[in-house]
Amino acid sequence: MSLTGGVLTAAPALPGAAGSAVRGLLGAAHSTVLAAGGSGDEPPVTIPRDPAREAARRELSKRMYHENDPSLLQRALNAFWDWLDKLFNTAASATPGGTLGLLVVVLFVLAVLAALWWRLGTPRRQPVSATALFDERPRSAAEHRAASEAHAAQGHWSQAVQERMRAIVRSLEERTLLDVRPGRTADEAAAEAGRTLPSHTDRLRSAAREFDDVTYGGRRASEQSYRRIAELDRDLERSRPVLANSANSTAHNTSQGAAE
Numbered sequence: 001m002s003l004t005g006g007v008l009t010a011a012p013a014l015p016g017a018a019g020s021a022v023r024g025l026l027g028a029a030h031s032t033v034l035a036a037g038g039s040g041d042e043p044p045v046t047i048p049r050d051p052a053r054e055a056a057r058r059e060l061s062k063r064m065y066h067e068n069d070p071s072l073l074q075r076a077l078n079a080f081w082d083w084l085d086k087l088f089n090t091a092a093s094a095t096p097g098g099t100l101g102l103l104v105v106v107l108f109v110l111a112v113l114a115a116l117w118w119r120l121g122t123p124r125r126q127p128v129s130a131t132a133l134f135d136e137r138p139r140s141a142a143e144h145r146a147a148s149e150a151h152a153a154q155g156h157w158s159q160a161v162q163e164r165m166r167a168i169v170r171s172l173e174e175r176t177l178l179d180v181r182p183g184r185t186a187d188e189a190a191a192e193a194g195r196t197l198p199s200h201t202d203r204l205r206s207a208a209r210e211f212d213d214v215t216y217g218g219r220r221a222s223e224q225s226y227r228r229i230a231e232l233d234r235d236l237e238r239s240r241p242v243l244a245n246s247a248n249s250t251a252h253n254t255s256q257g258a259a260e
Contacts, residue, residue: 141170141171142167144170148163157221157222157223158214161211162214164226164233168204168207168229171233172193187205187212197242203232204232206228207229210228
């Protein structure tokens with residue numbers, strides 16, 4: 001960088017902030033020469049390397065050269081995409097078939113995950129112990145039946161099964177075949193109801209198991225399972241309970257007949 005005859009020598013055309021800084025330095029050098037009384041007859045004035053570097057650093061640190069710099073977020077995104085590009089290139093180079101082979105592997109993994117999700121459903125935490133059958137305000141059997149039918153009309157079979165099982169238990173409580181107990185589970189209700197309605201014991205247990213699988217096991221109920229529980233509800237409405245005395249008398253008569 002020099003001055004010849006008091007005139008700035010032509011500097012290479014530099015773009016952007018670097019060009020502006022160089023032009024600023026050359027202007028500063030020109031002003032210094034003129035202030036020192038330099039003339040066209042004097043030899044060229046040169047600036048040592050270290051002072052020139054320091055002057056360039058000060059010039060480039062000015063705010064005007066950084067107004068269009070990318071933001072911190074943009075720099076972070078650029079760094080992330082650069083890292084991702086390097087990672088993809090490294091994985092592609094290590095996979096047989098290059099980029100196409102890597103794409104096939106990724107699609108295969110996604111297909112396996114989708115199949116597992118479709119087969120197993122959304123993972124749910126298994127309960128430590130069974131929860132109470134009724135978890136809301138007390139409702140009548142008719143209200144539970146109406147709720148189950150509304151869910152069934154919309155194809156929400158899991159909710160329909162839950163409400164129908166609650167309707168069965170509430171109906172047995174309303175008929176005093178079961179004691180009203182808020183903390184009762186579906187399995188407990190089926191076992192207790194089976195003692196007064198022995199002809200329906202197996203179906204009650206199956207309905208309680210279906211309720212537990214849907215409510216706590218994360219399984220989805222089907223229309224057939226709902227129809228079975230709804231039919232059980234209707235059959236229980238027409239069934240007469242077997243009293244304990246009658247059951248004992250029947251068993252006693254049966255044993256006497258066998259002895260004779």
